[in-house]
Amino acid sequence: MVTHAYRFALDPAPRQARALRSHAGAARFAWNWALAACRNRYDAEGKWWSAMELHRLWNVVKKTDPALAWWGENSKCVYQEAFRDLERALREFVRSRKGLGKGGRLGFLRFKKRGRCRDSFRFGSGVMRCAGRTVPLPRLGMIATHESTRKLARRLENGTARILSATVSRTAHRWFVSFTVQVDRRVPERHVRPGSAVGVDLGVATLLTAVDDRGGVTEIAGPKALRAGLRKLQRLSKAHSRTQHGSANRAKAVRRLARHHARVADIRSDALHKATTHLAARYETVVVEDLNVTGMLANRRLARAVSDQGFGAARRMLEYKTRWNGGRLVVADRWFPSSKTCSGCGGRKPSLFLSERTYRCEACGLVLGRDVNAAINLRDLAASGAESQNACGGDVRPGPAGRPPAKQEPGTTPRVDQTGTAAAQATAVPCGRCSHPPHADDGKALVKPAV
Numbered sequence: 001m002v003t004h005a006y007r008f009a010l011d012p013a014p015r016q017a018r019a020l021r022s023h024a025g026a027a028r029f030a031w032n033w034a035l036a037a038c039r040n041r042y043d044a045e046g047k048w049w050s051a052m053e054l055h056r057l058w059n060v061v062k063k064t065d066p067a068l069a070w071w072g073e074n075s076k077c078v079y080q081e082a083f084r085d086l087e088r089a090l091r092e093f094v095r096s097r098k099g100l101g102k103g104g105r106l107g108f109l110r111f112k113k114r115g116r117c118r119d120s121f122r123f124g125s126g127v128m129r130c131a132g133r134t135v136p137l138p139r140l141g142m143i144a145t146h147e148s149t150r151k152l153a154r155r156l157e158n159g160t161a162r163i164l165s166a167t168v169s170r171t172a173h174r175w176f177v178s179f180t181v182q183v184d185r186r187v188p189e190r191h192v193r194p195g196s197a198v199g200v201d202l203g204v205a206t207l208l209t210a211v212d213d214r215g216g217v218t219e220i221a222g223p224k225a226l227r228a229g230l231r232k233l234q235r236l237s238k239a240h241s242r243t244q245h246g247s248a249n250r251a252k253a254v255r256r257l258a259r260h261h262a263r264v265a266d267i268r269s270d271a272l273h274k275a276t277t278h279l280a281a282r283y284e285t286v287v288v289e290d291l292n293v294t295g296m297l298a299n300r301r302l303a304r305a306v307s308d309q310g311f312g313a314a315r316r317m318l319e320y321k322t323r324w325n326g327g328r329l330v331v332a333d334r335w336f337p338s339s340k341t342c343s344g345c346g347g348r349k350p351s352l353f354l355s356e357r358t359y360r361c362e363a364c365g366l367v368l369g370r371d372v373n374a375a376i377n378l379r380d381l382a383a384s385g386a387e388s389q390n391a392c393g394g395d396v397r398p399g400p401a402g403r404p405p406a407k408q409e410p411g412t413t414p415r416v417d418q419t420g421t422a423a424a425q426a427t428a429v430p431c432g433r434c435s436h437p438p439h440a441d442d443g444k445a446l447v448k449p450a451v
Helices: 014-045 050-064 066-073 076-097 151-158 230-241 249-281 295-298 304-309 311-324 371-385
Strands: 002-011 120-123 135-136 141-146 161-171 174-183 195-204 208-212 217-220 285-289 330-331 358-360 367-370
Touching: 014 050, 014 066, 014 120, 014 161, 050 066, 050 076, 050 358, 066 249, 066 358, 076 120, 076 330, 135 161, 151 161, 151 174, 195 311, 195 371, 208 371, 217 371, 230 249, 249 311, 285 311, 285 371, 295 311, 304 311, 311 330, 330 371, 358 371
Parallel strands: 195 285, 285 330
Antiparallel strands: 002 141, 002 174, 120 161, 135 141, 161 174, 195 208, 208 217, 358 367
8 A cells, every 4th residue: 555646737617716715825824823823832831732732722712703703614624734734844843953854954934925835725534536527625516627537536436545635736827636545556576677777877968868788878858948948937037027016917927927937847847757757667777876966056057957957856756666667776875986987997087077078988998978987887886786775794785995895784774665775886996196995085076967
């Protein structure tokens, strides 16, 4: 049993569109009301309200406060789910302050303002199903969709799926409903092509360069949607900035600008889905790099191009698509020198500039494209057995040159459904500064994109 999300574009009538905006406003009000109550209690008692306590307090206040007489116009689930979201956000804020969360430290929660936050709300209960081109939602009735919901409806009829919740959100001019569904998915025990492997090098000039175990090279050029629509984006942004605040023309400019941003994101997502689906369905083992995307975005000359390709989304898609097809994803270590290492003799260059698009080995004379050379090294990494998913002892994971292999650390054994991470491998080529084995900083640079 796995959890999937089915997302459909809604086609509401004008009356239903007003009801959707009303529900989104109710969720925003519930968040702000609950956040103010939590801040007041924390100032007095030093602790927050839980979601259940907020719900009990809301049931008392909504009946006594005349200003809240409108609450019955919307579904009760909207307020309950807003309280749960606030409790979850406060919990993550505390974890981040303790250094337990992922990423940087989070700031304290803020109030939501209409027009400055995303319009969304969620139904956690009620009759939720789909049939044909319609979806029934609590208090909203039967809403038409732009596409058929037959795939999800068939699963619901067969009893192989169960809807847990429904999240309604607005992106630009269009409303979407996303069903969180518990699905009984059949994952094949083996891939349709067992033993096949491919190394994937993500880049800026080309979206990805893949080299498989048979030597076939596949280059997929990214659409570069932001770059293609940058001129129109500048024109729409300039027109938006020239309008008067609060005017009808400004609202129209906002809608035009939002539509353009949504179109750019859709083009990028479509290209990534097609490329990752092709790789996951064709190869059992897919090897990619653990790129430091945050470090790349710190480079102002490469930030726009890196963001336009979507490296993080590509890896996330490969993680679950390889698992769905009975394969595996191997993530090379961040410091694995895939671009600096010669795929022919194994020698490594001490440095490699970004402007060098062709790899030339001074030892064996190999001349090869930079991205193709990196993809070959990544492909060979899967055959070397140097990935932590299968490492059980010191004789499995190879260590640095001239040193015994390191044993697996206790408590780091991943589960079956986790993605393996390949360990960094250093070659016996000196680093050029001394006679010792290569240092840790001789690997891939922190802000080095796979271009």
